[in-house]
Amino acid sequence: MTETLHIVVIDPNKDRAFLIVDGLQEYSGYKVTVVGETHGLARKLLSLKPDIILIDLEDPSRDSFEQIVSALNAAKQPVAMFVDHSDQSMMRAAIEAGISAYVVDGMRKDRIKPVLETAIARFHSFQRVKKELETTKAALAERKHVDRAKGMLMKARNLTEEEAYSLLRKTAMDQGRRVSEVAEGLLTAAKLLL
Amino acid sequence: MSKAINIGFVPLTDAAPLILAVEMGFAEEEGLSINLVREHNWSSVRDKLSFGVLDGAHILLPMALAMSLGLAPAPNKIDIPIILNMNGNSFVAGNKLTKKIKAVGGVFGKTKDIGEALITLTQESPIRVAVPFLQSMHVTMLRHLISQLGHTPETVFDFHVCAPSSIEMALNTGNVDAFMVGAPWATNAIDNGSGHLMLTSNSIWQGAPEKAFGIRRQWLDEHRNEAEQMVRVLYRAANWVSNPSNASVASEILSNPKYLDLDTNHIESNLRGDILVKSNGMTINEPLALQFDAKRIGFPWKSTAAWIAEQNAPYWGVSIEDARTIAREACRTDIYRSALESVKAPLPSANEKVEGSLKARTSVSGFHEPIFGPDAFFDGITFDVA
Structure with missing residues (x-):
């Protein structure tokens, strides 16, 4: 029995965030929290203790978020930037889809993969829906x-x-x-x- | 025409050489096809460069050096074949801090004076300063100001990373006391009555490069010819932008929704060297505050980058030795020289200079008018990397 992984999705866009929550429901062992408001983010993250954080690559507040994450890291909080040189194609796919991911240091790859795959797929489908709506x-x-x-x-x-x-x-x-x-x-x- | 080159930019006035290279047809004349991609944060520029989603970008010079030093999620060597602009950042105090500085007798616009006033005020608590990114000239310059006055930067400044578009709000909501930001954001905020100009970055170091054109080394190795074309295109575009008679056309283009999406007025006044000091309209004209003149400032001096990397080395946790070596390697003076020989650009005889030693413009062989410099530090130090 593996421990439940806590995923925090930082996204002011509720619709997109819920697409990710929805997509992860088919897997067991994940708990997802959506944070829509970046105000007071440092405190929120400290109390939420996430294993994985997903944030929109294009979010203008992402540079501030990075400073917060590195500060948490220095305080020995289990949050580190995703460094996985063995899976460049997956990271590139995430970046092209517009997602950046931050993951606990030393987490097993097979536990991250479904989360990222789901997020990538949901980001793409959200883009498609948005495009359709605009065209209509x-x-x-x-x-x-x-x-x-x-x-x-x-x-x-x-x-x-x-x-x-x-x-x-x-x-x-x-x-x-x-x-x-x-x-x-x-x-x-x-x-x-x- | 060759395959389009993907180039990222962040909406700031100093992205002008890239934007105008495309809009004014300089790229087309060289037969280059550039796909400009607007990015909303610096982390995204870094990550997209790391993974090759972008080939090159308008980039914070220290961030490019940090990437080459391996300080990124997916490190990749980033080379700098040309500098896009020199200086351009403004250090602005919020209204509360303005009062406090005046109360301790600090004089606005006087570098040493402001530094000393801030040190005095720090006895209460550190000054909270919003900056767009930690690996930046903004932070490098402010730390230099304090350390040269004999104090520890960390005790004086508490840096908060904040996107330029929300930096004024951070000041107004009281989350920070001051900010250091590029054009046109400082003038915008001052005009709105949110703050008061303390210093322009050139008053700390006249020779400070600001944004570089950063390009993946891997891409450069495979596209040497296009890289040289790119340097020529940027050189011409930057010289065009630096001509005051082009300021109104340039600002009109930059203000377009797909580029900066901001009012033209402040972009234009900054391009003319006019920097707003107070909301009452008081303005200084400081041609060194934001320079695009590529024939003077485009050359990627290895010594300049070495100084910047060395200053940041202790904060980045790298050795001074590595910082110097990587910075020198990253500055592609070879590309700059071979790209611009044919257009008779002024080229210095060496790739390194004694930083801070040029007190005035100096001449270069083959040119009557003086070209390089000034590059003095506020405290008169010099730095010889050799």
Whole structure:
């Protein structure tokens, strides 16, 4: 029976943090705590006594966090920066996914691996979800432009909806632009003229 | 065109040579394709360089030396073929500390005076100073100021690492008493009424390099030609930035959301050498406060890096011998020379100088105007690595 490992995820982004918590549930022997607020981090970490800390690589407060971790280390707290030269590809994968990991000195590799693998996978899936959401939002905004431009053409030139749309499409094709760009241009021009 | 080179930068005014190398077409003219990657913290620059996610970066010079000395999660040799800028950091006191310094008779802008006032005030407790990173010129310079006045830096300063973007907040919430930070963050904070300029870094050491262009040695060994092209591109871009008539265009580009994402005004005034002292608009013009002029400051002197590494050696737990050796190896004067011979850049006859010995600009053979220096320390010391 192995001892339970305590993983602390420092992430102001709750959704992403819970994806990691969720992902680790299929393994036994891990306890996960999410810290969303970096204020008073040194004290929190001292009381939480984590074995593994995961933090977003892009977090602007990460340099301060490093100072805290090295201070804990000097106070003989069991937190050391992850140094595992034997598994460069795993660390590179983590960095490319945007994660940095800090691990207790001398921890067995087979216990770290599933944690990192899960975190990497969850960071990637979070990125994908975010990308999808952004694309959907942009598409909706574009549709709004096209609808408004259609309405304007129908009124100004007395066209049917279908005629208005084919006019936009033809213009877009002639100019090698996207329909939504033409629509947006028309709306901007109209705003200036009317 | 060859494969794009991945170069990291942290959003600061002194990333200007890299950003303008791309934006003003200097890179394209050389046939170089650069992929600029904005990083949000220095640890991330270090880790991405370590693992080869980045080939090179805008980097704190001491951090590059520390990496080569093995002080990183995944150590890797980082070489320095060119210095991007000299000085540029400001030491700013919060309003509370400002009052205390005045109460003990400290005069703002006078290096020795400020140092002595801080030492006097330390009898209560150490001054808490926010800095962006410990392996930095910020920390190196402040320690030098105190140790040369006969005191132990650790008893005077308690350094708190803080991202430049939150350094002003750290001051306002009372988490620190002062900060040392690069442009344009100091001027931004002073303009907001958060603090008062104590010193600019050049008043501690006129010859202090600030950011270097750091490149993985492994990459350099495999891409010698591109590395030389890179040096030429940065040399030209930095000379372009240093011309005051380009300051408004340069600051306009730097302020773009994908680069610094900050107001142009302070970036521009700092590029012109104007440093805000107080929120009432009092400004000093100090051309040495932030220098980009590559023909004067680009050369990666081995002696300069050796001094910096030696100062940090006791704090980093490395021997002075190793610090000197690694620092000299990291400064690729060979690349600088071969890259810039063809464009008739001023090249010194040696790779090392007596640091602190140039009291004024000095000439170099083949050039009428004086080029190198001044590089004096506030306390007049000299350092000969030879």
